[in-house]
Amino acid sequence: MDVQDFTHDxxxxxxxxxxxxxxxDFPIQNLPFGVFSADGGxxxxxxxxxxxxxxxxxxxxxxxxxxxAAEAAAEPTLxxxxxxxxxxxxxxxxxxxxxxxxxxxxxxRGDAIxxxxxxxxxxxxxxxxxxxxxxxSRDHSMRLGALKDPEAPLPPxxxxxxxxxxxxxxxxxxxxQGVVRPNGQWxxxxxxxxxxxxxxxxxxxxxxxxxxxxxxxxPVPMSRAPERLFGFGLLNxxxxxxxxxWEMPPLGPFLAKSLCTTVSPWVVxxxxxxxxxxxxxxxxxxxxxxxxxxxxxxxRERGGMSVALEVFLLTPAMRAAGLAPARLTATDFAFMAxxxxxxxxxxxxxxxxxxxxxxxxxxxCSGPTDESxxxxxxxxxSGPIQLPGGETRRFLLDGDxxxxxxxxxxxxxxxxxxxxxxxxxxxxxxxxxx
Amino acid sequence: MDVQDFTHDxxxxxxxxxxxxxxxDFPIQNLPFGVFSADGGxxxxxxxxxxxxxxxxxxxxxxxxxxxAAEAAAEPTLxxxxxxxxxxxxxxxxxxxxxxxxxxxxxxRGDAIxxxxxxxxxxxxxxxxxxxxxxxSRDHSMRLGALKDPEAPLPPxxxxxxxxxxxxxxxxxxxxQGVVRPNGQWxxxxxxxxxxxxxxxxxxxxxxxxxxxxxxxxPVPMSRAPERLFGFGLLNxxxxxxxxxWEMPPLGPFLAKSLCTTVSPWVVxxxxxxxxxxxxxxxxxxxxxxxxxxxxxxxRERGGMSVALEVFLLTPAMRAAGLAPARLTATDFAFMAxxxxxxxxxxxxxxxxxxxxxxxxxxxCSGPTDESxxxxxxxxxSGPIQLPGGETRRFLLDGDxxxxxxxxxxxxxxxxxxxxxxxxxxxxxxxxxx
Numbered sequence: 088m089d090v091q092d093f094t095h096d097x098x099x100x101x102x103x104x105x106x107x108x109x110x111x112d113f114p115i116q117n118l119p120f121g122v123f124s125a126d127g128g129x130x131x132x133x134x135x136x137x138x139x140x141x142x143x144x145x146x147x148x149x150x151x152x153x154x155x156a157a158e159a160a161a162e163p164t165l166x167x168x169x170x171x172x173x174x175x176x177x178x179x180x181x182x183x184x185x186x187x188x189x190x191x192x193x194x195x196r197g198d199a200i201x202x203x204x205x206x207x208x209x210x211x212x213x214x215x216x217x218x219x220x221x222x223x224s225r226d227h228s229m230r231l232g233a234l235k236d237p238e239a240p241l242p243p244x245x246x247x248x249x250x251x252x253x254x255x256x257x258x259x260x261x262x263x264q265g266v267v268r269p270n271g272q273w274x275x276x277x278x279x280x281x282x283x284x285x286x287x288x289x290x291x292x293x294x295x296x297x298x299x300x301x302x303x304x305x306p307v308p309m310s311r312a313p314e315r316l317f318g319f320g321l322l323n324x325x326x327x328x329x330x331x332x333w334e335m336p337p338l339g340p341f342l343a344k345s346l347c348t349t350v351s352p353w354v355v356x357x358x359x360x361x362x363x364x365x366x367x368x369x370x371x372x373x374x375x376x377x378x379x380x381x382x383x384x385x386x387r388e389r390g391g392m393s394v395a396l397e398v399f400l401l402t403p404a405m406r407a408a409g410l411a412p413a414r415l416t417a418t419d420f421a422f423m424a425x426x427x428x429x430x431x432x433x434x435x436x437x438x439x440x441x442x443x444x445x446x447x448x449x450x451x452c453s454g455p456t457d458e459s460x461x462x463x464x465x466x467x468x469s470g471p472i473q474l475p476g477g478e479t480r481r482f483l484l485d486g487d488x489x490x491x492x493x494x495x496x497x498x499x500x501x502x503x504x505x506x507x508x509x510x511x512x513x514x515x516x517x518x519x520x521x
Numbered sequence: 522m523d524v525q526d527f528t529h530d531x532x533x534x535x536x537x538x539x540x541x542x543x544x545x546d547f548p549i550q551n552l553p554f555g556v557f558s559a560d561g562g563x564x565x566x567x568x569x570x571x572x573x574x575x576x577x578x579x580x581x582x583x584x585x586x587x588x589x590a591a592e593a594a595a596e597p598t599l600x601x602x603x604x605x606x607x608x609x610x611x612x613x614x615x616x617x618x619x620x621x622x623x624x625x626x627x628x629x630r631g632d633a634i635x636x637x638x639x640x641x642x643x644x645x646x647x648x649x650x651x652x653x654x655x656x657x658s659r660d661h662s663m664r665l666g667a668l669k670d671p672e673a674p675l676p677p678x679x680x681x682x683x684x685x686x687x688x689x690x691x692x693x694x695x696x697x698q699g700v701v702r703p704n705g706q707w708x709x710x711x712x713x714x715x716x717x718x719x720x721x722x723x724x725x726x727x728x729x730x731x732x733x734x735x736x737x738x739x740p741v742p743m744s745r746a747p748e749r750l751f752g753f754g755l756l757n758x759x760x761x762x763x764x765x766x767w768e769m770p771p772l773g774p775f776l777a778k779s780l781c782t783t784v785s786p787w788v789v790x791x792x793x794x795x796x797x798x799x800x801x802x803x804x805x806x807x808x809x810x811x812x813x814x815x816x817x818x819x820x821r822e823r824g825g826m827s828v829a830l831e832v833f834l835l836t837p838a839m840r841a842a843g844l845a846p847a848r849l850t851a852t853d854f855a856f857m858a859x860x861x862x863x864x865x866x867x868x869x870x871x872x873x874x875x876x877x878x879x880x881x882x883x884x885x886c887s888g889p890t891d892e893s894x895x896x897x898x899x900x901x902x903s904g905p906i907q908l909p910g911g912e913t914r915r916f917l918l919d920g921d922x923x924x925x926x927x928x929x930x931x932x933x934x935x936x937x938x939x940x941x942x943x944x945x946x947x948x949x950x951x952x953x954x955x
Binding site (some may be wrong): 215220222232248251252257269270271281303306308330334394410434438441513516519 | 654691703774777947
C-alpha cells in the first residue's frame with residue numbers, strides 16, 4: 088500500500104474552506120463515509136468534508152463522479168460498498184478527493200452537492216450484519232480482573248489471542264439516539280432483585296467495520312487481514328455492571344450489553360488511517376511472541392493505530408449551570424495489546440465467515456495512566472468522580488450525556504478526527520410493562 | 522388460543538396419502554414452513570406434507586391460495602412472514618390445511634403444486650437476524666459444571682434466569698451442509714498450541730424462531746411472549762471443547778461455536794405445537810418460584826413442550842459395513858428448566874429488540890438419565906462411546922455424520938415430527954492458508 092498516496096498529501100486543500108481549518112475533524116485527508124438524511128428525505132450515502140456533507144447521489148446526478156463504487160456508497164446503507172472490498176473504496180476515495188480539491192470544477196456546483204452537517208440526520212452507516220466485541224486492553228482487563236482475582240487478574244488466554252465474544256447486532260444505534268436505562272436482574276443481600284440498573288457505565292471503544300467476505304470454513308491469514316478492514320469509528324459499549332456481574336458466569340455478558348451500543352456515524356476508512364498506523368504494541372515483559380497465525384512483519388511494523396480518544400460527561404445540572412462537558416477519560420488506541428488485523432485473523436481462524444457490515448468493537452481502550460481509564464468502573468476504583476459544579480458520580484444517572492471524541496495525529500500528516508459518539512440516558516420503563 | 526382448532530383434529534387426513542402414514546413426520550396436523558429449491562431454480566417457500574413439498578408460489582399462481590401471508594411465505598426467506606406475526610401465520614395455516622385436506626378440489630392439481638421432498642434442496646428458512654444460545658438444561662449444566670467445581674456445578678444465576686449468550690448468526694447453515702473441522706488455539710502441557718480441534722462435539726438443541734418485533738427499549742412481558750414464538754426446529758451447536766475451554770474465561774464461548782451451527786430446515790409452527798404444550802418443568806427442590814417478570818399462569822400450565830429428541834451417529838466404517846446409524850442420545854425437551862416464552866421475556870427484559878428471523882437455541886437438551894445426555898462431553902464422562910462394528914469415539918472424527926431427529930407425541934393428538942438435522946465432519950483446512 089502506498090503511504091505516499093496523493094490523498095494524504097498534507098499540502099492538499101479543499102474548496103470547502105471549513106475543511107482547511109487546523110482543528111477540523113474532516114479535512115480533505117479524511118473523507119469518511121456515512122449515511123445521512125435531511126428534511127425528511129430518504130437516507131443516502133455521503134462524505135464528511137469540513138462542516139459539510141458531500142451528497143454522493145447529488146454528485147452522481149450532476150455527473151461529477153461515476154462508477155459502481157460511487158453508486159454503492161450513495162445507497163441507504165454502505166453494505167454493498169463494503170462488500171466490494173478495499174480496492175473499490177480506495178478508488179472511490181481518490182475520485183472524491185479530486186472532486187473536493189481546491190481547483191476542482193466541482194466547486195462551482197457546491198450548492199447542489201453539499202449539505203451543512205448541522206442539517207443532516209445521521210443513520211447507521213450500514214446494516215450491522217454481526218457484532219463481535221473484543222477485550223484487548225491489558226490495563227482494562229487487569230484493573231477489572233483484579234476485583235475478582237488479584238493474584239491472576241488477566242484471562243488465561245489474554246496474551247495468546249485477542250479475547251472476544253459475540254455481542255448483539257440488533258441494538259446498535261447511531262450517535263445521538265437516547266439510551267433507555269435497562270431493567271435487569273442481580274443478587275442483593277436480601278435475594279435476587281429485578282429493577283432498573285443502578286450501575287450503568289460507558290465503555291470507550293473503537294469500532295472496526297469489515298470489508299469483503301470469506302466463505303464459511305475459509306480462514307483469513309494475517310497477510311490478508313488488513314484488506315478486510317473497511318474503516319473505523321467510535322463505539323460506546325453501554326454496560327450495566329450489576330446485571331453483568333450476575334449473568335456472566337459462565338457464558339459471558341448478555342443483557343448487560345445488549346441494551347444499546349452507540350457508534351459514531353462517520354466511518355474513517357482504512358485508507359485515511361494509513362499515515363496513523365504505528366508498530367503493534369510491544370508485548371508485555373516475559374510474554375512470548377504471538378503464534379505464527381496471529382503474527383506478520385507488516386503487523387509488527389504498522390498494525391497498530393494511534394488515535395487519541397476522549398470521553399466527556401454532561402449532566403443535567405451542569406447543562407443548567409451552563410458548564411462545559413467534563414473530561415473523564417483521555418487515552419489512545421495505541422495502548423491496545425492486539426491490532427485490528429489480529430482481531431480479524433483470530434476471528435476467522437476457525438473458518439468463521441466475516442461479512443461486509445460486520446462490526447468489531449475493540450473493547451474498552453484503557454491505558455496504564457489514571458486519566459486513560461476508559462470506563463467508570465475503573466475510574467471509581469479510586470473513589471467517586473468529582474464533577475464541575477460539585478456533583479459526584481459513580482455510575483450514570485438519567486439525563487447524563489456521554490460524548491466520545493477521537494483524533495489521529497502523526498508527524499507530517501494532517502490530523503483527522505472521528506466526529507462524535509453521543510448518547511443521553513433515558514429513564515427505565517415502568518414495570519410491569521403491558 | 523383455541524386448542525380445539527380444526528387443524529389439530531386427529532381425524533383430519535390429507536389427499537397427499539403419504540402424510541397419513543402413522544410414522545410420517547409431516548401429517549396434515551403439522552404443516553411446517555420451509556424454503557426449498559429444485560432443479561436449479563430459485564429458492565422459494567413451501568410446506569412439508571408427507572413425502573412432498575407444497576410449492577406455495579405454484580399454489581398462489583394456480584389460485585388455490587391467496588393473500589399477503591401466503592405471498593410472504595412463498596418468498597426466498599420467511600422473514601416477512603415472521604414479521605407479520607402469529608395471527609398471519611395462523612390464518613395461513615388454516616388455508617393450507619383446507620387446501621391439503623381430503624376432499625379439497627386442490628387434489629386435482631397435485632402435480633402442479635407438489636414436489637417430491639427427495640428432489641427438494643432445502644435452504645435456511647430465513648435470513649438469521651441474530652442468534653442467541655441459551656443453556657436451560659439443569660442436567661447438562663450440572664454434569665459439565667461439576668468438572669470445574671464439584672461443590673457448585675451450576676452457574677449462580679441458573680435458577681433465577683435462563684442463562685444465555687449471544688452466538689454467531691453468519692455461520693448458521695441448513696441440515697446437510699458439511700461441517701469443516703476448525704483450527705483453533707488451546708493450551709497443552711508444552712505450551713499454547715494452534716491446530717485442528719481434537720475435541721469436536723455435537724450439542725442437541727431445539728431452535729426457536731422469533732415472530733414480530735419489539736422496539737429497542739420496550740420489554741416483552743410474559744403475557745405477550747408466546748406471541749413472539751414463530752416456530753421450532755432442531756439445532757446442532759457444534760462445539761470444539763479444547764478451543765472452548767481455553768477461550769471462555771471470562772467472556773464466554775466464541776470460536777469454539779462459531780465454526781458452524783446446523784438447523785433443521787422445516788419450521789414447525791407454534792400453532793402446530795399447541796397440542797404438545799405441557800406444564801413448565803417443576804422447579805428443582807428448594808428453588809424459589811421464578812421472579813414475577815418471568816412467571817405467568819399460562820406459562821406454568823402450558824409453557825413447556827414435550828418433544829422426544831434423538832441423536833444418531835454414522836461413521837465412515839459403519840457406512841462401509843452397511844450398518845445403521847447408532848443412537849447416542851434419547852432425551853426430551855420437557856426436561857428443560859426454562860420455557861421458550863421465558864427465554865423471550867428474559868431476553869427482552871432489558872429492552873433488547875428481538876427481530877423477525879432471530880434464532881434462539883435452547884442449549885443442550887440433556888435430561889437426568891444416562892441415555893438423555895445430549896452431547897459427547899457428557900457421555901464420555903463414563904468412558905468412550907462404543908459403536909456397532911467395534912469402533913469407539915470420544916469426539917467426532919472426519920467423515921462422521923451426526924443426525925438429529927425430533928417427534929412430538931400427546932394423548933389424543935396425531936404425532937408430528939421435525940424432520941432431520943444432519944451434518945458430516947469435513948477435514949480442517951491445511952495451515953498456513955493463503
